[in-house]
Amino acid sequence: MEFETATSPHLHSPNSVTRAMGVVLLALVPGIAAYYLIFGWAILIKLALGITTAVVCEAALLAIRRRPLWPFLSDLSALLTAVLLVLSLPPLSPWWLTVVGIAFAIVVAKHLYGGLGYNPFNPAMVGFVVLIISFPVEMTRWMPPQLLLEVTLDFHDTLGIVFLGLMPDGIAVDALTMATPLDTLKTQLDMNRSVGEILQQPVFGNLGGKGWEWVYAAYAAGGLFLLWRKAIAWQIPAGLLVGLLGPAAILHLLYPESSISPLVHLLSGATVLGAFFIATDPVTASTTPRGRLLFGFGVGLITFLIRTWGGFPDGIAFGVLLMNMAAPTIDYYTQPRVFGTGRKVQ
């Protein structure tokens, strides 16, 4: 009798890439639900659009590259890229913005570098940066939470706005869009307003951006779920939060009137989403324990610098991309101590 031969180990855990990506998607569900409850239909419409675009692009590129569709399309990585990018875009922005961003992320940032696992840069953030540089106006037209709106947008209104640019009767574009909290802060600080005054504006809630607080709390819950499931390494979120909030706290202590508190930093912009879901993208982040701490810290610090003195309201995307560049070097210099060598050995 002949038996098949294979090399050890012959046992394999039930882990799979699909499962790894699936857990992250699952952890995003509370955040998306909160987003929907506070901002309405737009986010769900955008997610559907984004996911469709991503799947079509992924399938097309796999076909062009003569790769099998089956294991790659089902690995959920394209889906995750789409969801993360959509969550970073203004929900009422025109449909083509989403399509362009996701197409760029999947085609250029992912497949032109070799597909899953070979991309040096986080595809979602590449897509985001391309959009914010190319279409700054569309990218800064965020809608306020529904409770700040005078009208309630139903499903059809939202479809019309996103796909046809049709405004519901008697409503102007300006009524539906306003600057994000971080954007407001940046502009108003330039006008020599004090932080205390700025935070009184309706776009801010008790802790951060109005409405956003709940979305971020839900993201954070998802993030903690990921940590609990050991789906992400704690070092990256920890490093990121220290890198962002540490300098912010120092600055806030020194100049309370011209800088926001770490709490507002935490609950504004893409801090929570970035810390738990974006910077933790394993493919493009550092892989060693100390390297991840350093990587996260770098992302946080760059974000702080851009938010405070840079030309963009938020800096997570730039922080992630810049640290992506540094990741291989960081990894090389942060190799763990090998068993039986170094300090611990007597």
Place this chain on the structure above:
Amino acid sequence: MEVAHACPTRIGRLMLQRLWKFRGGIHPPGRKELSLSRPLETARLPARLILPVAQHIGAPAEPTVQPGDSVLKGQIIARASGSISAPIHAPTSGRVVEIALHPVPHPSGLNATCIVIEPDGAETWISPRHPIDDFTRLTPKELRQHIRDAGIVGLGGAAFPTFIKLNPGEGKVVETLIINGAECEPYITSDDMLMRHYASQVLQGLLIMRHALQAGRCVIGIEDNKPEAFHSMKAAVEAAGDPQISVVRLPTRYPTGGERQLIKVLTGKEVPSGKRPLEIGVVCHNLSTARAVYNAIALAEPLISRIITVTGEGVAEPRNLEVLFGTPVSDLIAQCGGYREDVTRLILGGPMMGFALHSDAIPVVKAANCVLAARRDELASGNPVLPCIRCGRCSKACPAHLLPQQMYWHSRAKDFDRVQDHNLFECIECGCCSYVCPSNIPLVQYFRFAKNEIWAQEREQHFMEESRRRHDAKQERIDRDKREKEERMRIIKEAALAKKREEAQKAPAGVHSAAPQGNVAQGAPSAESRLRITELEKRRSGTAPPDHEAPAPPDEESS
């Protein structure tokens, strides 16, 4: 000074049974219940026993029998050759039918020399045998000699001759003797069964080993998924009443049974990379080895059998069997009710580190502890291999603290310098990284590939250096010959010139005896040089044929 300072606390910790943790490791499903539901049995005598002469690390043993010879149970049929080797004994009485190449348990699947015995069924022991009642009367050296003669090798899987590991050497103190009863590989229960049935024999073996090593404390480490074995072992130790021996329950985690990991868990110490445990005062032996030592000393039985787990969903009645070495795997499977349908893979050893056999005609050897017959769905996940997503699970699982994903990239790129920068040779091939990889990448396979390539390169480099050295030596020899030839020529020419002058001077006087004297005075080899001189003279006068051997034509100098 540091040792003196650290020792008491360390022993104190051991007394309290404090345990340490090694980083990494995994928790694969144990699946040990499969083979534990049936009692331990003795395997049937097969029609033929096939005994490879290389069943240990080191030089293969040399056959001392011929085809046709009758052998008795326990008789040496192949003797140890060299300092690292072990003899092979006849597992039963019978007749040697052939000494030939047969398939042996080796990942390469290649054949090797085996002695084939046809049992006569009488099980006649060789006599006389000399069991030793009181091993304490023997010196450690005498004990080691007995253990060596009994052909005992490490039964934990490495098959390193035991007598060497029982010899700490001059001036080395063995602080702790560790008996490895972790048995951390899934499926395997042979050590579990051994402890349940033969705890006191294991303990006696441990005492003999301790005497041979002149060791102090002994610790028996057993994973906590074997409570029965633990209690049985604990009862035996308590009955002995030696406070220096403790039985420790270890948390179940693969690879706790790895020597270095076990030492870390029990002592908190890491064996320095590239060194032996002895360097930190620890010696580690397997349970089964301890029992083999007991058998050799107290019963005068050489190592001819062991307990083997026959398990897996691919076999009808999994169980543990006491098996004579040389028994073909097919016989064991037959005794366990045969294969079930859908069996696809046959593994010798555990699922983590064992290797797949292509056929069941392969005999059981000293290092084998498990035969695992697996069904299709039982082992491989069946998922396709995907690109690495650098999730880092592999490095988290690596007990050697390596970065398997980086090593994988560099191995794939055949950048072997970089792989070595990432400490490739610290990899113990435990398989944890491959086990956890969500992309199903056979990481260990890449590391074996890289190691083999590097070894091949080193061999090639060695050959190249060797041949360069040979070439240089040859060149040197040629140069030297040339120099010597030139020197000889010079002497010959001078002699010729001198002779000519002499002849010119003495011709009128008619004196002929001066020429040889002149040559002798110059110290030239007389017979040869005379011959050469005449040749040269002939050539000068145009009477000799051109000589290829001759160096530069003489005119050069004279003109």
